[in-house]
Amino acid sequence: MPGNEQRRVKLSHRARTRPAAGIRTLFPKEKVPGMISLLAGKPNEKSFPFKALTIDTQGADGEDVKLKVDGEELAEALNYGLTPGITGLVQWLMEFQARAHNRPIGPDWRLNLGAGSQDLIIKTFEAMMDRGDVILAEDPVYAGVLPALESQGCRVVPVPTNRDGIIVSQLQHILENWESAPMTKDLPRPKCLYTSPTGGNPSGTTQTEAVKEGVLREAIKHDFTILEDDPYYYLEYPTAGAPASSAVDRPRPRSYWSMDYEWGNGHVVRFESFSKLIGAGLRVGFAMGPAYILDAVDAHTANTNLQPSGLSQVVIYSLLRNWGSEGFYKHVDRTAAMYREKAVRFEECARRILCKPGLARFETPTAGMFLWLELNLPESKADTMAFISEKAVPAGVLAVPGFVFLPLPQRTKYVRVSFSKLADEDFEEACMRLKRAVEACWEEVGESVPEVGV
Numbered sequence: 001m002p003g004n005e006q007r008r009v010k011l012s013h014r015a016r017t018r019p020a021a022g023i024r025t026l027f028p029k030e031k032v033p034g035m036i037s038l039l040a041g042k043p044n045e046k047s048f049p050f051k052a053l054t055i056d057t058q059g060a061d062g063e064d065v066k067l068k069v070d071g072e073e074l075a076e077a078l079n080y081g082l083t084p085g086i087t088g089l090v091q092w093l094m095e096f097q098a099r100a101h102n103r104p105i106g107p108d109w110r111l112n113l114g115a116g117s118q119d120l121i122i123k124t125f126e127a128m129m130d131r132g133d134v135i136l137a138e139d140p141v142y143a144g145v146l147p148a149l150e151s152q153g154c155r156v157v158p159v160p161t162n163r164d165g166i167i168v169s170q171l172q173h174i175l176e177n178w179e180s181a182p183m184t185k186d187l188p189r190p191k192c193l194y195t196s197p198t199g200g201n202p203s204g205t206t207q208t209e210a211v212k213e214g215v216l217r218e219a220i221k222h223d224f225t226i227l228e229d230d231p232y233y234y235l236e237y238p239t240a241g242a243p244a245s246s247a248v249d250r251p252r253p254r255s256y257w258s259m260d261y262e263w264g265n266g267h268v269v270r271f272e273s274f275s276k277l278i279g280a281g282l283r284v285g286f287a288m289g290p291a292y293i294l295d296a297v298d299a300h301t302a303n304t305n306l307q308p309s310g311l312s313q314v315v316i317y318s319l320l321r322n323w324g325s326e327g328f329y330k331h332v333d334r335t336a337a338m339y340r341e342k343a344v345r346f347e348e349c350a351r352r353i354l355c356k357p358g359l360a361r362f363e364t365p366t367a368g369m370f371l372w373l374e375l376n377l378p379e380s381k382a383d384t385m386a387f388i389s390e391k392a393v394p395a396g397v398l399a400v401p402g403f404v405f406l407p408l409p410q411r412t413k414y415v416r417v418s419f420s421k422l423a424d425e426d427f428e429e430a431c432m433r434l435k436r437a438v439e440a441c442w443e444e445v446g447e448s449v450p451e452v453g454v
């Protein structure tokens with residue numbers, strides 16, 4: 001509730017005991033007017049061989065725009081900079097996010113940048129959880145978080161999902177039976193829940209607002225923090241035929257972080273990324289959340305990779321300044337429309353070639369770039385790791401075996417298929433090759449493919 005005192009949880013032992021990075025904590029003081037800085041370590045930019053950065057970009061309406069970064073701004077970008085990111089970019093993003101998520105700038109949150117959202121997510125896990133602590137995770141879950149959780153010694157408890165996201169009744173059941181259920185009875189209660197609510201990776205589906213409300217209520221009731229990883233937020237497919245001019249004003253789904261302002265306050269850390277929108281190799285993502293959590297993440301950064309790339313940040317900042325929020329919205333809508341077109345065409349091929357003859361089934365994706373295919377494999381072959389290496393690769397097609405997305409390791413008939421970079425002319429052939437690979441499994445057991453619901 002606005003004005004509510006903010007919830008504050010105990011951070012991990014590592015976060016509480018991490019020594020401050022002596023020099024970096026003094027960096028902000030260099031900005032005090034009149035300050036003479038004798039802080040060690042910053043090279044003199046005059047020695048750097050770059051005079052200016054000229055970038056050919058796409059303007060707000062898709063037109064050609066040349067951007068230039070030089071002088072003080074380039075010098076700052078090329079040097080060591082502030083741990084949470086370049087001040088102007090942080091400010092731009094805070095103002096943008098405040099409007100986008102209807103959560104005014106205030107003492108209850110701040111924003112920091114990282115080397116991609118992955119960097120911030122993994123550091124947040126470490127800031128909030130100790131070895132043996134428990135995190136709830138949607139099942140299937142973004143595979144990129146599982147190795148880090150395992151190496152940090154955290155226990156992952158899977159929460160079932162369907163096409164609307166987390167199944168709230170199942171989440172309630174898990175939480176209410178924690179002390180008696182075989183899976184959880186010997187575990188401490190969960191500290192966090194990790195979810196990727198829009199265009200889930202790998203599910204391709206999007207959580208409804210009702211689901212988010214239900215999950216947030218559980219977070220408040222059972223006192224855990226929702227880690228909302230939303231890199232596909234702007235890649236929700238536009239409704240066919242919606243006027244392009246509505247990019248700025250059209251309503252977008254409410255985030256957990258937005259709802260947290262109304263009901264919770266301190267139950268959500270939200271992660272976004274420029275990877276899917278502007279350039280994955282730039283390695284810039286950002287987080288919004290309670291200052292004490294983001295401070296712990298920054299302290300981790302200050303002791304490890306020091307800061308996100310200044311050059312990447314300044315490229316993004318100059319682009320955003322030129323676009324303004326309107327240009328950003330237009331760009332992300334163009335991007336979402338491109339993926340929608342691919343999704344529609346790929347789905348048509350997959351349904352015709354794979355689902356109709358009963359070889360696979362899937363939920364229609366609503367955002368992002370994935371299909372989560374359940375293959376119809378004979379029980380003795382129901383392991384898509386073996387399927388990919390022994391049948392798909394020889395058939396000339398690659399997909400990700402589903403087990404990497406399962407919080408608890410087990411055999412699975414699922415594969416994740418990405419259509420993001422597939423050329424249109426290859427859609428049909430990709431599905432045909434998957435079809436031949438599935439058929440090869442049935443031939444091997446000497447059976448014909450049984451009929452399944454499409």
Ligand SMILES: Cc1ncc(COP(=O)(O)O)c(C=O)c1O
Nearest residue numbers: 116117118142196201273275285
């Ligand atoms: C759900 C999800 N979270 C995080 C990431 C990592 O993104 P970034 O490039 O910002 O580190 C990805 C990348 O695929 C993703 O799908």
